[in-house]
Every structure is written in C-alpha cells, then in structure tokens.
Amino acid sequence: xxxxKEKKIKVLLIEDEKEVAELYKLKLTxxxxxxxxxxxxxxxxxxxxxxxxxxxxxxxxxxxxxxxEVLKKLRATARTxxxxxxxxxNFDEQDLIEKGLTLGANEYLIKSQFTPEDISNKIKxxxxxx
Amino acid sequence: xxxxxxxxxxxxxxxxxxxxGKLDYEKKNLKEYRKFVEKRIGKLFPVFSKTSVxxxxxxxxxxxxxxxxxxxxxxxxxxxxxxxxxxxELENLNKKLEKRVVKRTAQVVLTNQSLRxxxxxxxxxxxxxxxxxxxxxxxxxKGNDGIVIIQDRTLKFxxxxxxxxxxxxxxxxxxxxxxxxxxxxxxxxxxxxxKLRLMGKPVPITYEIEILxxxxxxxxxxxxxxxxxxxxxxxSMAIIRDISDRREVEKTLQEEKGKLDAIYKTIKDGLALYDxxxxxxxxxxxxxxxxxxxxxxxxxxxxxxxxxxRKYFKYYLExxxxxxxxxxxxxxxRPVSNVLMKVYSSPPKYVEGNYVPIKDNLGKVIGMSASFRxxxxxxxxxxxxxKQLLEMEKQxxxxxxxxxxxxxxxxxxxxxxxxIQANSACEIMTGCEEKEMIGKTYYEIFGCxxxxxxxxxxxxxxxxxxxxxxxxxxxxxLHTSKNGKQRWVGVSYTPIFNEAGDIExxxxxxxxxxAIKELEKAKSEFVSVASHELRTPLTVINGYLSLLLNGDLxxxxxxxxxxxxxxxxxxxxxxxxxxxxxxxxxxxVSRIEEGRLRLVLRKLPIIKLVDEITSDFKAMAAxxxxxxxxxxxxxxNGRDYYVMADQDKLKEILVNLLDNxxxxxxxxxxxxxxxxEKKGQIDIGVKDTGVGIESTMLPRVFDKFQQISGSYLxxxxxxxxxxxxxxxxxxxxxxxxWVESEVxxxxxxxxxxxxxxx
Numbered sequence: 001x002x003x004x005k006e007k008k009i010k011v012l013l014i015e016d017e018k019e020v021a022e023l024y025k026l027k028l029t030x031x032x033x034x035x036x037x038x039x040x041x042x043x044x045x046x047x048x049x050x051x052x053x054x055x056x057x058x059x060x061x062x063x064x065x066x067x068x069e070v071l072k073k074l075r076a077t078a079r080t081x082x083x084x085x086x087x088x089x090n091f092d093e094q095d096l097i098e099k100g101l102t103l104g105a106n107e108y109l110i111k112s113q114f115t116p117e118d119i120s121n122k123i124k125x126x127x128x129x130x
Numbered sequence: 131x132x133x134x135x136x137x138x139x140x141x142x143x144x145x146x147x148x149x150x151g152k153l154d155y156e157k158k159n160l161k162e163y164r165k166f167v168e169k170r171i172g173k174l175f176p177v178f179s180k181t182s183v184x185x186x187x188x189x190x191x192x193x194x195x196x197x198x199x200x201x202x203x204x205x206x207x208x209x210x211x212x213x214x215x216x217x218x219e220l221e222n223l224n225k226k227l228e229k230r231v232v233k234r235t236a237q238v239v240l241t242n243q244s245l246r247x248x249x250x251x252x253x254x255x256x257x258x259x260x261x262x263x264x265x266x267x268x269x270x271x272k273g274n275d276g277i278v279i280i281q282d283r284t285l286k287f288x289x290x291x292x293x294x295x296x297x298x299x300x301x302x303x304x305x306x307x308x309x310x311x312x313x314x315x316x317x318x319x320x321x322x323x324x325k326l327r328l329m330g331k332p333v334p335i336t337y338e339i340e341i342l343x344x345x346x347x348x349x350x351x352x353x354x355x356x357x358x359x360x361x362x363x364x365x366s367m368a369i370i371r372d373i374s375d376r377r378e379v380e381k382t383l384q385e386e387k388g389k390l391d392a393i394y395k396t397i398k399d400g401l402a403l404y405d406x407x408x409x410x411x412x413x414x415x416x417x418x419x420x421x422x423x424x425x426x427x428x429x430x431x432x433x434x435x436x437x438x439x440r441k442y443f444k445y446y447l448e449x450x451x452x453x454x455x456x457x458x459x460x461x462x463x464r465p466v467s468n469v470l471m472k473v474y475s476s477p478p479k480y481v482e483g484n485y486v487p488i489k490d491n492l493g494k495v496i497g498m499s500a501s502f503r504x505x506x507x508x509x510x511x512x513x514x515x516x517k518q519l520l521e522m523e524k525q526x527x528x529x530x531x532x533x534x535x536x537x538x539x540x541x542x543x544x545x546x547x548x549x550i551q552a553n554s555a556c557e558i559m560t561g562c563e564e565k566e567m568i569g570k571t572y573y574e575i576f577g578c579x580x581x582x583x584x585x586x587x588x589x590x591x592x593x594x595x596x597x598x599x600x601x602x603x604x605x606x607x608l609h610t611s612k613n614g615k616q617r618w619v620g621v622s623y624t625p626i627f628n629e630a631g632d633i634e635x636x637x638x639x640x641x642x643x644x645a646i647k648e649l650e651k652a653k654s655e656f657v658s659v660a661s662h663e664l665r666t667p668l669t670v671i672n673g674y675l676s677l678l679l680n681g682d683l684x685x686x687x688x689x690x691x692x693x694x695x696x697x698x699x700x701x702x703x704x705x706x707x708x709x710x711x712x713x714x715x716x717x718x719v720s721r722i723e724e725g726r727l728r729l730v731l732r733k734l735p736i737i738k739l740v741d742e743i744t745s746d747f748k749a750m751a752a753x754x755x756x757x758x759x760x761x762x763x764x765x766x767n768g769r770d771y772y773v774m775a776d777q778d779k780l781k782e783i784l785v786n787l788l789d790n791x792x793x794x795x796x797x798x799x800x801x802x803x804x805x806x807e808k809k810g811q812i813d814i815g816v817k818d819t820g821v822g823i824e825s826t827m828l829p830r831v832f833d834k835f836q837q838i839s840g841s842y843l844x845x846x847x848x849x850x851x852x853x854x855x856x857x858x859x860x861x862x863x864x865x866x867x868w869v870e871s872e873v874x875x876x877x878x879x880x881x882x883x884x885x886x887x888x
Contacts, residue, residue: 017666017670019666019667019670019701019704019705020666020669020670020673022701023669023670023673023674023677024673026677027673027677027682030682061662089662090661090662090665090666090669091658091662092661093658110665111665111666111669112665112668112669112672115672115673115676116673116676116677117676117677117680117682
C-alpha cells in the first residue's frame, strides 16, 4: 500500500534491536511512509516531541528506560498525548499487555506473530482513528 | 451426643459386670448401688440379717470409691462392728446371768433355810402351825420355782409351779419314782446325787438337768437340792428352775460365735484384733497367709512384731508408713487408712492396711482392729497408669519442643477463633509477642487476603473451618503484618473435636513461602525473558522472508536487487546464529541448574590454550579497532602450567569473556589478557577499557538475565545468560570468578583455576 508522494505519513519507531528496526523501516519505507527511528526511550521521547509523528511504534524491553515509562511520558506530555501508540513487543504476558493498554497504548502486538506487511497494512486504521 | 460417656471408675464397672452380670452403668445410681451392695453382702455374709444389711447400706454415700472390693469391705467393717456388738452383748448377758445366779443361789439358800426351819418348827411345836403353814404355802406354792420332795426315790411332794412346768397333775406325780420325770440321760446323775445326799456325802447343791413334761418334751432346769427331814425321815428337797430362756440365749450366742468364726476364717482380707496394750487377740487365716505368719502370735505385742518381723513372718515386709506411729494414732482414737506395704512373697504383693480403734460405749479406746487387703492388681494398674501419665508428659514435652522450634508458625485458636497459643515462629512472622496475640483473632493481627485480593471478612478461612467442620489442607494467602511487611504464607487449618463431635480448637500452621514465591516469580520471569529473546531473531527472520516472498525487494534479475538479497540473507544468517547460540545457552543453563552438566576433565596446558583462543579473536578485535594484548609469565624453563579441565568448557569461558570485552569496548580501546601463577592457582584476567558496569549492577552480573526485580524489561542487548554460564563453568572446575569495574574506565574479569603438577 504505497503512499502518495505529496503527503507522507510520519511514523516513529522506538526500538533498540537494530535488526528489528531495520526490518520495519525497510518495509514501511517501501510502502511510502516516512520512518523515523529511535534506539532508546529518551531518544524516542525527544523525536516524538520534535517530529510529532502521526503514529508511534514502541518496543517494551529497552535499556535505561522501558517502553512503559516512555508511554507514560508520551501520554503526560501535551504535545504527544494524542499520538496513537502501538506497542510492538515480543513479551506476551497478559499482565504486560493489560499494563500497556491501561497506560494508553492503542494496541499491543506481539512482534513474532505479525509480518512487517501486517503491521504496514494496519497503519491506516490507527492513524484514521485520530 | 453420639458417644456414651466413659465411666470414671471403669475398673469397678467391669468387675461389677463380670461378677454380677450386666449392669448398665447409667442406671447405677445410689439406690442401685445400695441394692448391689446388699445383695453382695447377703451372699458373702449370710450371717447378717436383711435389716442390718439395709441399715448399713443406707450409710453409703456417693461418690463411690473406685473399689472392686467395696461390698466385701463394707461387709468386713459391718462384721467388725457386729462382733463388737455381740461381744458386748455376750458380756452383758454373762454378767446378768452371773448376777441372777448369785441372786438365785441366795434366794434358794434362803428358801431352804426357811423351809427347813418351817419343817422343824412344824415338827416341834403345834402352836403357830397355822401361821407357819401360811408361810409355807406362800413359799412353796406361790414361789416362782418348782419344789419337789423325794423320799424312797418317789415323789412325796410337788408344788403348783411344777404342775405348770410339766403339766402333770399333783395326784399323778405323788408316789411315782422321781426319775420318771427326768430325761433319761440325766436319770443316773439325779439318782446318784439323791442317794449320796441321803448318805450325807458331799453333793453339788446346784446342777443342771432336763426334766420331762407330760407330752414328753424336755425342759432344761437348774436343780438346787438339799437334804431335809420329811415326816421324820431323811429326804431330798429340790428347787427346780426353768432355764430354757437362758439356754436359748446361750445357744444363740454359741451359734453367732461360730458364724463369726467362719467369716473370719473364710474372708479374703486379713483381719487382726489387738487389745488395749497392742497384743494380738486374733488373726484370721487370710492374714497369716498374706504375711506368711510363722508362729502363733496370740498375746504377742505388735511393737515386738514390728521390731522383729523376720522372726514372725516368712516374707520380708516393707511398709511405707511408720508402723509404730500408725499404732499411736489409732490408740489416740484416729483411724489410719490406706497404709501401703509390700510383701515379698512370690510373686510380691502390695497390701493396703486399715487400722481402726475399737471403742467402748463411752468412746474409750479398748483395742484396735486391722484389716489388710491385697491391692497388687490395683497397684499394678496404678503403676501402669502412672507410667502412661509419664509417657504422656514426655509426649507433651516433645510436642512442646516441636511447637517451639518448628519454622512454621503454629497458632491454636479456641472455638471463638481467639488465639490461645502461638509459637515463636509466629512471633517472628508477626513481630508481636505471644502475649499480645492471645485473646485476639487472626485478623486483628494480620491483614490477610487471598491470591485474588479478597480481604477479611469476605475472606475468612478460619471461620470456614467452624462452619464446614472440615480442615483447610493447604492454601496460600498474603499476610500484611502490623509493621507493614508483606509475606506469602502457605496455611493449613485443622479442627480438633471434643467427644461430642464439636470443634473445640483449631490448629493453624502457617509457613512463610515468600522466598518460594520469589523464586517462582524469578522462574516465570526467566521463561518470559527467554521466550522474548527467542522471538526477536525469529521476528527478523520471518519478517525478511515475508518481504522476499512478497516481492517487496524486487526480482532477483537486477544487480541491485541481488545485492539487497545477499544483504538480507546475511541478516537472516546472523539471526539464525543468534537463535542457535541462545538455544544452546538455554540448554546449558537448564543442565547447570539441574546438575546434569558433566565435565570431561583432561590435563591441559593453560597458557598455550589462552594464547590459541586469544589469537582467534585478533581479527575481530582489529576490525573494531581494539588492541588485544596477552601478558603472561611463562616459566623460565619454558614449560607451561597445567590445569585439570574440560577443554571445550574452558574455551567457552574465555570466548564469553573476550566476546563481552570486545563488544563493550569502543574503537581505540585496549584489552589485556593476563596469566599469573599464585599459590598453586592460575589467575586469568580479561581487562578492557570499555564502558564499565555501574556499582549497583556489579553483584548481579553473574545472574541469569540480571534479574533485578522489575528491571528485566531494561535488559542490555545479548542473552544475559553468558556470564551465568561462565561462572557456573568456573565453579564446576573448582575455580573462582570475580569482577571489578568502574563506569567509563573499564572492566576486569578474573578467574582462577587450581594447578596440577606437570
């Protein structure tokens, strides 16, 4: 699903696993999205503030600051509180999923259960929700 | 009540049932018991009249003594009382008789004299005859005694009293031989006395014979005869007194004596009577048998016996009292009961003695009666009971020791759920002293809720025990003690029932399982992190493969797409290797934790090995711009140091440490590998100039996934299993590993292995 060249949707990918980040960036770029990546939580918060993306993909297990803390801060900041956030994690424990949703994530997806294409295809639905 | 109450005096009841047939204990009230005693005494001592037994049994009061010999004992005591009464009665009667005899003799003598006087007067003087005859008539005819005069062996005179006594008419009697009126066995005696009297020879004045009535019945009489002159010739005058009443009394007394004697002889208990000076008056056969009495002790002082029992008794006797003091007490008027003694017969017996003062009508002590009972059966039973009690006491102590020392908290609740006991483990868990907890309910001490978070009273397992009457075998709760400390506990509550089947107490056992819970949590975190780590490479592999299959990366014809294709294949290969390594490490961890990891030990030259492995990493280090340097002291003779090690595992240790060092060291940094011999050990150090580790993290670097509670989400890249495996492998080689680090300056890992001779 390729984007029109006039107006690219900005997606922020907060992911410390370089290989995973590259994979998603490759697919989303191919599909016409503007992909900004952040290697850790702080960088993610900074980039969310400065770029104001239309969607944020957020990993949970990260050094220094985990995804939940990032999510809390995103939701506590006026500039970012309304940006849809989709958690992309390989933790599938029920309590973590509930925690993510409670903290204001729009969705909590288990990475290994979705292909990059699945993710890419869903972006529209999250963004239009806004 | 489903269960009938066990009688306290079971011994008595069982004996009762055995001897008397079934007797329902419930019905055995005082009335029943009295009846039983009466029946039993009646059987054992037929000598007692029903009335006297009744009188006695009415004296019995509840509670009854637990005593299988009660009826026998009551009987014996009755008998002693009766003997005393009879003896007094006998004595009284004797005294009365004596008095009567004396009086009678005096009377008779007086009568004789009067008669003789009368007769001689009559013979001598005609005057006064009339008056004299009147006197005579009064004496002879109206007296209480029969009077006869015998001459020529025939009756010459018979008075009215004799007629009354024998029913013969005077006319029928006069002139007949006097012996006709005497019972045949006494005829010779009477005739001989008469003859001797007439001859003027000494004859007893009084003697007893039997005379015959008209009907031929025998009447015992007392004869008081004397020689007189009757119508100018010698004659016998006999005054005859009916003594059948006296005879009857004497006979009865004799019979009573015989019966009492029989009782004395047949009774199972030993009986003895002592006079006022403590001399033996009587001892029954049972007593002789019980103590093995050797000689006739009649008249021997008790004091003397006590001082030299060996002389008098066959068996050695051990008394648990002061025998002489006992005697003093009794003679002072106080009964002494339940004196225990042991008789060393074969088998030895335990005997219980009871000493009672004998008092006269005025209450003065005149003697002592003693009874002795074989209580061996009872004694053995009581010893058995004492032993059991002791055993119970010990058991109680053991239970108490367990109670005090178990790690589990043990609470004992009453039926109102109030704590009545709590052991020291409870004190540790709650932070309260036992005395603070007593009288409170469980929930006053703890905030207590179940796994889902239900709090008291919605959640109340202790009350549940009361309502369901069933134990709670095991449950897990979260306790919050007063000081705010939370701990997971495994609990079990067991009701203790009374005889009626109602819950009397509840025993609660509370075990602190916080550590187990933490371990469980750590385990589930481990699984969680491990599966996360496995999924990450899979995500990448799957993702790229799907992109390839989708044609997202274009067709392979063009040079550009081929390049992309190879790049992607390399990524997939890298992730597959990562996955393989992770699976291998997980397997290793699992083997280490289950103790299944086995080493193949060989003697290895350690420096040569370190050199080889280090050189393998030179290329990798150089690529990252890191210098790799080995510093070691080889022996002067050029020979290596040796360790006993598994070559593959030793390699794994070094590879892990070097891999980490290179990974965390920036370009331009340096890694130094050193080998140093120290007191039979070789120290191998890997020192880098990398980012370093924060001091708070240092103690945890060897843990799996560096499990700091809640922090596993912030794991650094890598599996987090490497250092755990390294440490385990070093320790399996009997070595040690340690780490020093400073953030920004670098990290140094060191491990030592024991050296073996070359």
